[in-house]
Amino acid sequence: MEELVNLFHGFAVALQPFNIMVMIVGIVLGVVIGVLPGLGGANGVAILLPLTFSMPPTSAIIMLSCIYWGALFGGAITSILFNIPGEPWSVATTFDGYPMAQKGKAGEALTAAFTSSFVGALFAVAMITLVAPLVASFALQFGPAEKFAVYFLAFCSFVGLSKEPPFKTIAAMMIGFALAAVGLDSITGQLRLTFGFTELLNGFDFLIAVIGLFGIGEILLTMEEGLAFRGGNAKINLRVVLQTWKELPAYWITSLRSCLIGCWMGVTPAGATPASFMSYGIAKRVAKNGSNFGKGEIEGVVAPETAAHAAGTSALLPMLSLGVPGSPTAAVLLGGLLIWGLQPGPMLFVEQKEFVWGLIASMYLGNIVGLLVVLTCVPIFAAILRVPFSIIAPLILVLCAIGAYSVHSSTFDVMLMLVFGVIGYLLKKCNYPLAPLVLAIVLGDKAEEAFRQSLLGSQGSLGVFFSNTLVSAIMVLGLIALFWSVIQQGYSRLRGAVA
Amino acid sequence: MTTGSSSKSGPAHKLVETGITLLITLFGVIVIIGSLKAGINWGAEGPRAGFFPFYIGIFIVASSAINLWNGLRENNDELFAEWGQLRQVMSVVIPTAIYVGAMPFTGLYLASMIFIAWFMRWLGKYPWLTVLAVALGMPIVTYLIFERWFLVPLPKGPVEEWLGL
Numbered sequence: 226m227e228e229l230v231n232l233f234h235g236f237a238v239a240l241q242p243f244n245i246m247v248m249i250v251g252i253v254l255g256v257v258i259g260v261l262p263g264l265g266g267a268n269g270v271a272i273l274l275p276l277t278f279s280m281p282p283t284s285a286i287i288m289l290s291c292i293y294w295g296a297l298f299g300g301a302i303t304s305i306l307f308n309i310p311g312e313p314w315s316v317a318t319t320f321d322g323y324p325m326a327q328k329g330k331a332g333e334a335l336t337a338a339f340t341s342s343f344v345g346a347l348f349a350v351a352m353i354t355l356v357a358p359l360v361a362s363f364a365l366q367f368g369p370a371e372k373f374a375v376y377f378l379a380f381c382s383f384v385g386l387s388k389e390p391p392f393k394t395i396a397a398m399m400i401g402f403a404l405a406a407v408g409l410d411s412i413t414g415q416l417r418l419t420f421g422f423t424e425l426l427n428g429f430d431f432l433i434a435v436i437g438l439f440g441i442g443e444i445l446l447t448m449e450e451g452l453a454f455r456g457g458n459a460k461i462n463l464r465v466v467l468q469t470w471k472e473l474p475a476y477w478i479t480s481l482r483s484c485l486i487g488c489w490m491g492v493t494p495a496g497a498t499p500a501s502f503m504s505y506g507i508a509k510r511v512a513k514n515g516s517n518f519g520k521g522e523i524e525g526v527v528a529p530e531t532a533a534h535a536a537g538t539s540a541l542l543p544m545l546s547l548g549v550p551g552s553p554t555a556a557v558l559l560g561g562l563l564i565w566g567l568q569p570g571p572m573l574f575v576e577q578k579e580f581v582w583g584l585i586a587s588m589y590l591g592n593i594v595g596l597l598v599v600l601t602c603v604p605i606f607a608a609i610l611r612v613p614f615s616i617i618a619p620l621i622l623v624l625c626a627i628g629a630y631s632v633h634s635s636t637f638d639v640m641l642m643l644v645f646g647v648i649g650y651l652l653k654k655c656n657y658p659l660a661p662l663v664l665a666i667v668l669g670d671k672a673e674e675a676f677r678q679s680l681l682g683s684q685g686s687l688g689v690f691f692s693n694t695l696v697s698a699i700m701v702l703g704l705i706a707l708f709w710s711v712i713q714q715g716y717s718r719l720r721g722a723v724a
Numbered sequence: 725m726t727t728g729s730s731s732k733s734g735p736a737h738k739l740v741e742t743g744i745t746l747l748i749t750l751f752g753v754i755v756i757i758g759s760l761k762a763g764i765n766w767g768a769e770g771p772r773a774g775f776f777p778f779y780i781g782i783f784i785v786a787s788s789a790i791n792l793w794n795g796l797r798e799n800n801d802e803l804f805a806e807w808g809q810l811r812q813v814m815s816v817v818i819p820t821a822i823y824v825g826a827m828p829f830t831g832l833y834l835a836s837m838i839f840i841a842w843f844m845r846w847l848g849k850y851p852w853l854t855v856l857a858v859a860l861g862m863p864i865v866t867y868l869i870f871e872r873w874f875l876v877p878l879p880k881g882p883v884e885e886w887l888g889l
Contacts, residue, residue: 276874390794396748396787402780403755410762410773417762417773418755441820448816449809615848619840620862622820627832627866631876636828643824647817654804655741673776681770 228358235582239590244287247280248587251288252595253602255295260303260606264621265313266296266537267553267663268440271432272628274561282565283580287587289561290541293554294346294591297497297537298599299606301338301530306331306607314497314533317505321518321525328521332465333472335603337523338530340473341480343596345531348484349491349538350588353545357574357585361546364571369678370689374699376672377690378706379549382493383661385709388502393657401662404429405669412677424637431666432632433642435557438659440625441646444618446653466600469523476527479508483528487535491551492543493706497536504532538588545581546571549668553660556667732806738795740804745792752784815847831881833863 238244258269270289277285300315305322318338325334367375384394407418408428419425473480483504490500508528509518518525540551541558548570550556562569573581599606629642649659683689691697705712759774759781766772805813823839841859844850870876 275876276870279875390791392787392790392794396784396791399780399783399787400748400751403751403777403784406755406777406780413767413769413773415762415773418758418777420758445813445816448812449805451809451812613848616844616850616858618816618847619843620858622816622823622843623836623840623862623866626824626827626836627870627878630827630832630879631870634877634879636824636879639824639827643817643820646820650813651740651744655744676776677771685766685771 228354231358231578231582232354232586234579235584235586236590238283238579238583239287239586244284244583244587245590247284247288248291248591248594249598251291252295252298252591252598255292255297256299256302256595256599256602256606257295257609258292259296259299260609261617261621264624265439265443266293267557268436268438268443268625268628269296270554270557270561271435272440272624274432274557274564275628275631277561278564282562282567283583285565286558286561286580286584287591289558290584290587291591291595293537293558294588294595295598296554297346297534298339298342298595300533301342302335302599302603302606303610305334305338305526307610309610314501314537315529316498317501317529317533318526320505320529321520321522324519324521325523325526330521332462333469333523334521334526336466336469336600337473337526339596339599340470341483341527341530342534343592344480345484345487345533345535346538346592347589349488349535349542350585350592352488352539353542353588354585357542357546357581360542361571361574364547365575367571369675369682370692370696371699373672373675373679374690374696374703375547375549376668376675378699378703379493379543379668380661380665380672381703381707383658383664385706386490386493386499387658387661388499389656389658391710393655394661397652397657397659398661398665401665402669402672404434405431405666406673411670411674427633429641429666430632430638431663432557432560433629433638434645434666435553435663436625436629437642437645438649438652438663439553440621440628441643442649442653442659444621445646445650447614448618472523473527476524479512479524479528480531482507482511483531484535487532487537488539490532491536491539493551497533497540497552500536501529501533505529538592541588544569545573545584548671550664553663556664560667732803734803734806734810737802737804738798738800741795742792745788745795749785749788749792752781752788755781755784819843827879829881831884832879833867834881834883836863836866 239248254273255269258264258266270292273292274289277288280288297314300310301318301322304310304315304318305326308319308323310316310319322334322338325331380398383398384391387394403418405428407425408416409426410417416426486504486507487497487500490503491497505525505528508524509515512518512524514522514524537552537554540555542551544550544555544559548559550559559569567573567577567580625642626639629639630636632638652659679689683692690700755777759778762774763772764774764778819839819842823835826835837859840862841855844855844858845852866878870878
């Protein structure tokens, strides 16, 4: 009951005229970011983060989270109209979305995509509203060992659930931890891994890494592919929208399943991309007309979009309640909290009620605004893609440079950004996942602190991580996640042997 | 934009991947050395500064060893990328490097104008009028949004000083 009251207060905050304006600006910017290649949710938010330094934290987070929702919506536009996924999580949307557009049903496909995104997001926000306060109050009892166990679980799920080879995931993650360790050690105050370079005193800022790895790296990949955008025209009118809305309820089972998959994958940091693929795959296997998938089935648009948006939204649940972001974009938002002087984690729900509930309320409103914006403005956004890449690319590069500079007002960071960009390009080409690397940079210090504090309490015995039921349970879950693919293989082999 | 005429040749994927794995291993070794310098044993206030990164370094080296082994075993004779594609990539990396390197001296605005103009003129072959419009317009818009409305200072050089901005 108390939550409902809090939520109403949140709505009062989110409905202030300034916050509404910020919300609309955020959504529009977000869709543009989602449409443009090389500017994704994570680095789009990272670049625009400095703009929010002078805002009140609640308005700042509303603007940044709305950019995120906008980017989630925007990814679908390019997938359907141009067969070019603007974001990795909209790859699965191209499978049926683009064939639909080719058949002249672009309007239906877009309406289905936006509506499913909206449904997925709403489901996830409702879940956050109900579950986040519980998780947070539960997490208030966590000691350092439990905190470390939660980080352990988060990173193990990356290894077990990502589609990249597990040892590459581990390598990428550990590079992130190593980069996070550079500079001043927060516990002893000692310098480490700086090798005498004064530039490294403060360590590597993950915002620079995000802008480089995701922004510059993506531009380089796009240059290599030499993209030329060719695509159909987008026309959505009210008749098409209403007609599609009449059709959509028939797919409620697919929707619900996709929502659940999305929420699950979003909370464990597997993220929106695998969620969308998994949801598409299952829908294809289960649906009556599954064999038509890939030829322009509307259900093939509904499934991945619902899951991607549900996952993208629910990634904020562990970020808010535990301080463990579920996706790179959530990690950037978490970085924002630190910059605005807020400590992410369970205490947020106690100390910063207005902030938390304002954000949650803005998620409801932001997605409604987002749906209206994309439905009405699709042709404008599609026109952005017709601007040739040789104009877009330098502008994005300059924007990345501005973003990287303004984090610490340092030109060294801009150079670092370019280095990260080249590294990102090479790692991506060699199948190393970038998300765990970024998350490790963000969480490295905190995970290390929790680890060392737990060891301090136990005089160096690792037994502290199995010293009570709670911490053991989380650790065991982590181990299961870590060896998930091995367990799965063993299980299917066992079944094969029995049969 | 692709250079379709050149025949399909380029560095082998296996070669590049091996190189990158070795670089990551080297990085791991550097982390281990740095940790050893900082001290990896227990001090007065518990584990010392190098304790945690030391094991991280070990993990990097170990997982890279496995990645190296897996990569070499794989039968993969694909190309990493064609030379033409790499040329495209370098045509962005090199000017961006110059742009980034010039920024401390020229400030952001002048460097950005030249960079955008170069990019559009050489890679996009746009008429000078379009080039000038975008190359001048973008920094002006940036100035207004960042410095005027959101009060975020950006690096300035002699030209901005001369203009009194």
